[in-house]
Amino acid sequence: MATLASLKEKRSARILSFQDDRIASKLLSMGILPGSMIQVVRKLPGRGAIYLKANGYGIALRNHEAASVLLEEQS
Amino acid sequence: MSDNNLPTLALLGNPNCGKSSIFNILTGLRQKVGNFPGVTVDKKVGITKLADQSVKVIDFPGTYSLYPTSKDESIIINTFSNPSDQNYPDVVVYVADVTKLEPQMLLLTQILDLNLPVVLALNMTDLAEETNLTFDEEKLRQELGIPVVAVSGRREENFDKLKEAVFQVYQGINHLDQSHNAFYKLSENEKHIAKEINSVIGSENDYRSLIVAHHYSDLNYLDGSQKSQIEEIVNKFDYNELRGQIDETMARYNRFTPIVKSAVRKSNEEARSFTDKVDRILTHKIAGPIIFFGLMFLVFHAIFSWSSYPMDGIEWMFAEAGTFLKSNLPDAWYTSLLADGVISGLGGVLVFIPQIAILFLLISLLEEIGYMSRAVFMFDNIMQKFGLNGRSIVALISGGACAVPAVMATRTISNWKERLITIMVTPLISCSARIPVYTLLIAFAVPPIMIGGFINAQALMFMGLYLLGIIGALLSAVIFKLILKTEEHSFLMIELPPYRKPNIKNVLLTVREKVEAFIFQAGKVIMIISIILWFLASYGPGQQMEQAREEAIELAQKRDLNEDETEDLIASKQIENSYAGFFGKAIEPTIEPLGFNWQIGIAIITSFAAREVFVGTMATIYSIASKEDDEVTIRNKLVKATDPETGEKVYTVATSVSLLLFYVFAMQCMSTLAVVKRETKSWKWPTIQFFFMGAMAYLSSLIAYQLLS
Numbered sequence: 125m126a127t128l129a130s131l132k133e134k135r136s137a138r139i140l141s142f143q144d145d146r147i148a149s150k151l152l153s154m155g156i157l158p159g160s161m162i163q164v165v166r167k168l169p170g171r172g173a174i175y176l177k178a179n180g181y182g183i184a185l186r187n188h189e190a191a192s193v194l195l196e197e198q199s
Numbered sequence: 200m201s202d203n204n205l206p207t208l209a210l211l212g213n214p215n216c217g218k219s220s221i222f223n224i225l226t227g228l229r230q231k232v233g234n235f236p237g238v239t240v241d242k243k244v245g246i247t248k249l250a251d252q253s254v255k256v257i258d259f260p261g262t263y264s265l266y267p268t269s270k271d272e273s274i275i276i277n278t279f280s281n282p283s284d285q286n287y288p289d290v291v292v293y294v295a296d297v298t299k300l301e302p303q304m305l306l307l308t309q310i311l312d313l314n315l316p317v318v319l320a321l322n323m324t325d326l327a328e329e330t331n332l333t334f335d336e337e338k339l340r341q342e343l344g345i346p347v348v349a350v351s352g353r354r355e356e357n358f359d360k361l362k363e364a365v366f367q368v369y370q371g372i373n374h375l376d377q378s379h380n381a382f383y384k385l386s387e388n389e390k391h392i393a394k395e396i397n398s399v400i401g402s403e404n405d406y407r408s409l410i411v412a413h414h415y416s417d418l419n420y421l422d423g424s425q426k427s428q429i430e431e432i433v434n435k436f437d438y439n440e441l442r443g444q445i446d447e448t449m450a451r452y453n454r455f456t457p458i459v460k461s462a463v464r465k466s467n468e469e470a471r472s473f474t475d476k477v478d479r480i481l482t483h484k485i486a487g488p489i490i491f492f493g494l495m496f497l498v499f500h501a502i503f504s505w506s507s508y509p510m511d512g513i514e515w516m517f518a519e520a521g522t523f524l525k526s527n528l529p530d531a532w533y534t535s536l537l538a539d540g541v542i543s544g545l546g547g548v549l550v551f552i553p554q555i556a557i558l559f560l561l562i563s564l565l566e567e568i569g570y571m572s573r574a575v576f577m578f579d580n581i582m583q584k585f586g587l588n589g590r591s592i593v594a595l596i597s598g599g600a601c602a603v604p605a606v607m608a609t610r611t612i613s614n615w616k617e618r619l620i621t622i623m624v625t626p627l628i629s630c631s632a633r634i635p636v637y638t639l640l641i642a643f644a645v646p647p648i649m650i651g652g653f654i655n656a657q658a659l660m661f662m663g664l665y666l667l668g669i670i671g672a673l674l675s676a677v678i679f680k681l682i683l684k685t686e687e688h689s690f691l692m693i694e695l696p697p698y699r700k701p702n703i704k705n706v707l708l709t710v711r712e713k714v715e716a717f718i719f720q721a722g723k724v725i726m727i728i729s730i731i732l733w734f735l736a737s738y739g740p741g742q743q744m745e746q747a748r749e750e751a752i753e754l755a756q757k758r759d760l761n762e763d764e765t766e767d768l769i770a771s772k773q774i775e776n777s778y779a780g781f782f783g784k785a786i787e788p789t790i791e792p793l794g795f796n797w798q799i800g801i802a803i804i805t806s807f808a809a810r811e812v813f814v815g816t817m818a819t820i821y822s823i824a825s826k827e828d829d830e831v832t833i834r835n836k837l838v839k840a841t842d843p844e845t846g847e848k849v850y851t852v853a854t855s856v857s858l859l860l861f862y863v864f865a866m867q868c869m870s871t872l873a874v875v876k877r878e879t880k881s882w883k884w885p886t887i888q889f890f891f892m893g894a895m896a897y898l899s900s901l902i903a904y905q906l907l908s
Contacts, residue, residue: 173589175482179301
């Protein structure tokens, strides 16, 4: 299953679902929903934090936080 | 401020919507910082005037929705779902950044569904102009059914209009139909839940009850029986909290997205393009950290160099005031209390102001611009390995100048455990007050030779001491990480807002707030301790002080000393016979294994006021003319110091290294302890800090002395 943590830098994908309620709650609060497009702006080396862009927001998530966000398979 | 009977205006909005600028403009200098009951979340309260009516303005923490993910945000749910809460507003000003209105409609429509009287303030109209964004206030007013006012916090535009609209809503004149169709229509299941919860909490608002169904376990105003009743209801209807939140959020977006689309026209699709370009450099894997350390070096440098003049000025002023009092008041105990206790204590408090002001000036400037969240993003991973947070790096680096403002700067760390560890270990970083002690003692520990012909051994030692402090801080952080338990989940999840011009007024108000907090809260403790230290150094058991004085005068006459030399000898003999001297001698057996004698014991006790006092106390003990108490003079005197019984030199390499290590680790600073007490709101943590740092100091000195002697 593709997760946000496995998405490559500068790539975008559509969110399928959330596996962690807290991360989900925060992203939902920012209007980032299942079906929203999300883009990886930067990934820090060594499983560091990930800089994301979605719904006009810039957001940083830890690697394991991003891993709890499932993505739709890209066609 | 007797503001308890005034009507309450709540400022609410997303983080980074410019809410604090609006708060600052509305309240000006009539504001203070308190705490929300039971939590360490700052509550900013001020007073403003609407027509002739004074109202209390509360600046609530920025939040994205009524589904909180942090302590700060849960304040909002506790207040806004409880009409009998003391902070429950009479009127709400919802602040929204007009350049990204859509996601901010989520919280707005939630608040509206709670039937609160709301005025929408569309902020950052100046930015909208710059980016050619146009918006239709009237359209929004019609669609939302509430007054809408476009303002600019930066240009301070349209605040009269805003106040007028708020006043009308407060009086119920322009309070448009609040029984409008709720923005979110509850599902059948949710309606049943809401109906049953309504009767448990005595609510008439279905949405309020739905929010309670979601958050009941975090709501402080519900009692145990209410909570268990609600739990039963939630279980009976098989309510899925996350599903509910997703459905509600999506339904709201479906409802307000068309409204925003019809009211706001963006001509520039990519509003973040500037931010993106800057971030390509500032968050770069290699350039990013380099730029950060460069900036922090500048901050560090500024604290160091800019603050030295005002600090010298403050010290001079208080020294002069002390001398003035002594020469103009009778030579009595109260003169000494005033001059050596109160005045020097006051000086000891005020001398920190330049450092605190400069640090927060620069830090809040970087915060306002939006840079700090990038630093957090870059260092979070490394800091986490030590049980710290990305934000800890700012405190640790500032600790190199002074731990007092550094500890105050940890407020931005929202996870309590990570914040606490940062507070506990920051004072281990060698601060500027250790420099005089290091300079004085290094000469005894290391000869001034060049290693390999070009590396100065003393400079190497200096660097080694700094490194030791850093290693000590990180290692103890790891230990605290293993010991401290917390239920609170650690998050990064931080917004990286677009870069923008800083609002200088906000920056200056932050500086003022930090300086005041230090003076009025930590200052009290510093005053009390410095009076105690004055007492210990000026009084002795029984008649010892008087006898010491007479003996000193006798001895001076025998040696044919001049007036100044006599004074110095008296001071030296008196401190030896004071309570401080008494304690110094009392702890001698304890510190002997470290290679310290009672003179060093006295200096350790008195330098608790501040580490640099060590140098001055050494000068007094060895009766060095007060005018010449620079490090070189004292050093020359100390070289000659010998043990009267054995005739051996006191400041051997072993003793000096041991003493240096002691000063690297020991918590020799009452001001830091006072600030830690303020920030952790208990004496527990400063006490633990005092003892764990003391233990580190004692053990490392013991090992070093035993190995070297």
